[in-house]
Amino acid sequence: MPRRTCSLSPPEWQQPETEPTITLHLRTITPLFGGGYEPREVDSHCIIRSAAIRGHLRFWWRATAGAQYKSAEELFAAEEALWGSAEKPGKVAIEVALVSEGSRRLYSEIAPKATPQDGPREGVFLFPFQAQRGDNPLPEAHARENVEFSLTIRCSSGCLTEVERCVRAWLAFGGVGSRTRRGCGALCETSDPAHWLPPVDRAQRHSWLRALTDASSESAAYTVLGKARVVFGQPVVKAGEAWRTLGRFWCAVRKGHMGDAEGYVPMNGGHWGDYREALARFERSQDQEIALAKPFLGLPIVYQKFDRGPAPARYAPTLEADETGRMASPVILKPIALANGQFAPLIAVLSAPDPVRINVKVGHNARVVDLRLPRADRVLRRMGVAHPLDAVVKFAEQEWRTRAEALP
Numbered sequence: 297m298p299r300r301t302c303s304l305s306p307p308e309w310q311q312p313e314t315e316p317t318i319t320l321h322l323r324t325i326t327p328l329f330g331g332g333y334e335p336r337e338v339d340s341h342c343i344i345r346s347a348a349i350r351g352h353l354r355f356w357w358r359a360t361a362g363a364q365y366k367s368a369e370e371l372f373a374a375e376e377a378l379w380g381s382a383e384k385p386g387k388v389a390i391e392v393a394l395v396s397e398g399s400r401r402l403y404s405e406i407a408p409k410a411t412p413q414d415g416p417r418e419g420v421f422l423f424p425f426q427a428q429r430g431d432n433p434l435p436e437a438h439a440r441e442n443v444e445f446s447l448t449i450r451c452s453s454g455c456l457t458e459v460e461r462c463v464r465a466w467l468a469f470g471g472v473g474s475r476t477r478r479g480c481g482a483l484c485e486t487s488d489p490a491h492w493l494p495p496v497d498r499a500q501r502h503s504w505l506r507a508l509t510d511a512s513s514e515s516a517a518y519t520v521l522g523k524a525r526v527v528f529g530q531p532v533v534k535a536g537e538a539w540r541t542l543g544r545f546w547c548a549v550r551k552g553h554m555g556d557a558e559g560y561v562p563m564n565g566g567h568w569g570d571y572r573e574a575l576a577r578f579e580r581s582q583d584q585e586i587a588l589a590k591p592f593l594g595l596p597i598v599y600q601k602f603d604r605g606p607a608p609a610r611y612a613p614t615l616e617a618d619e620t621g622r623m624a625s626p627v628i629l630k631p632i633a634l635a636n637g638q639f640a641p642l643i644a645v646l647s648a649p650d651p652v653r654i655n656v657k658v659g660h661n662a663r664v665v666d667l668r669l670p671r672a673d674r675v676l677r678r679m680g681v682a683h684p685l686d687a688v689v690k691f692a693e694q695e696w697r698t699r700a701e702a703l704p
Contacts, residue, residue, distance in 0.1 A: 315389075316456045318449040318463065321487040324398065325535035325633060327406050327439035328481040329425050330474030336425055336437040338400075344445045344472060346392045352470050353390075354379050356521075357462040359469075359646070363522035364510045371518070378455055388451045388459060395444040403427075403436040408540075415562035418536075418543035420550075421478035421629075443472075444486075465508050465521060467492055469628050469644055477628045478546075479539050484633030493635040496531055502701050509703050519626065519648040525700040527692040529641035531634060538631035538641040545643070545695060546629055549593070554691045555678030569673045571599060578656065578665075579611050585666035589673050591615055591651055592684045594625030611658070618653035618664055627688055643692045645685050 331348055332339030339345070358375060365371040380386025403426055407419035425437035451459050471481035485492040494501045509521045532538050547553075548560035552567030570588045578586050590597055601612035617623040626648040631639045654667045669683060670676065679687040689700050 315450045316453050318447075318451075318456075318460060319487075320447045320449075320463070320485050320492065321395075322445055322447055322467075322483050323486055324441065324443045324472065324481055325484050325631060325639065326471070326479050326482045326539055327401070327422075327441050328398075328443055328471075328473040329422070329437060329439045331472060331481075336434070336474070338438060338440050338473065340400075343397055343440060343443055344392050344394060346390045349392065349447065349472065350379070350388075350390050352466055352472070352476075353388075353459075353462055356465040356470060357458065359519060359521040360462050360465050360509050361458055362518060362520045363647075368518060378458075387455055388449060391448040391450075393446045393448075395446060396442065398440045398443040400438055400440055402438055406439055406441075410562070412563050415544060415547045415560070417547075418479070418539045420543050420547050421475060421480065421539075424475065461508055464492060468494060468508075468632055468642075469521075469630070471630065476630070477625055479542060479630035482535065482539075482630050482633070484535075484639075489633070489635045489637070493633050496634045496636045496638060496640075498528075498701075501528070505701055506704055517649060519624070519646050521646060521703060523647040524703045525645045525689050526703065527643045527689060527696065527698065527700045528632070529692075529696045529698075531636075531638035531640045533638060535631040535633070535639040538639045541641045542629040542631070542643070545641070545692070549688055549691065550590075552675040554675060554687060555680075567675050569670060569675075574670065575599075575613060575656075576611065579613075579658075583665065585668055586654070586656070587668050587670040588615075588654075589670055589676065589684045591623075591654055591667060592669070593627060593688070595623040595651065595654065596621060614657045616655040616657065617651055618655055621655070623651050624648075626685060641696075643688065645689055 328338055330336050330338065331345065332342070354375065357378065358371065361374070362371050365374060376384055378387055403422060407422045407426070408417050410416040410419060425439070427436040428434035449459060449463070467483055467485060470476050471483055473481035476482070494504045505526060529538065529541060544560065547562065551560070551564070553560040553564065568589050570590050574586055574588055595615060595617045597615040599612045599614070626646045628642070628644040628646065630642055632642040633639055651667055653664055656663050656665060676682060676684070676687055679690050681687050681690060693700055
């Protein structure tokens, strides 16, 4: 039988659709602590883990996009759709390639010793990594400096914009490893800094910051970047110099040395009324509430015990958040890499729910009480504000003679 001739034309070749790819080349600008399987230590076999970076990016996605969702359930559903969960695959894939493992150094080689004139400086951020004595002794921790790695992110085209936005927020306000809210493991992007890092010009930087978050008229019930306040210090050449400035600033805040002519004096006692006034009275009372300022800056707070001196000095409570024991500080202090290659000290106060109940523990005894803001604290009165977080922002504005940049 004669063979029939096919009249159909072959299909034209079409390039298969590929997922958008984001590629960054990153370098740590402050010491990297923790992040490994052993607490406080860097994993020597896997210094930068893609799973850890995914966790950081998920947090900053919630911070940048979370204000648009009306409930935690809506937020989780959207997060699961984008980043995945144990039950569902996500739309984002992350790959890390180590370029340089940097140098390995001990805590004592990194943290400068405190002096009566300067105080602990950036060492105030590193205290969890010093040698621990007592019932559970630990040696001092190791850190990694100048770690370099490439980060590749693949995602569907529909979510590229929001993924890029959370990456910018992560680079600006976060880092890798532990204690990133205090500047450890801060990062700079070296291949295309103009695309990923904030500009040095204030007007351009303000627009850059506002693009990081969705506008929202209501405060969320979880931590978000919307309505955050950000203060930049003067740019410097070295990241360590900016970090040292922040250490001195935070020492002054923790002692309440704000708003007076004397300024921060390391050898002087604390000015907040929490310890010698409110807690000293609380020890001898049966009150079901307490007015304190410092818990609003983060929990837990562990007061030091003194074996000598008057009774209040021997009272050494630990203050914890009621349900979880911890409350991440809404205050971020870190050196931020700028697009022009400089670094600036940065203070950001995130929008986060205030603590409402705390656990006051002394030994095996614990009391859960309501927490409220103090009405007559002398530090708040000197600063002319009613909330400790407002005092942090105002003090930063005074120190650097600038104005905070408020996000929508």
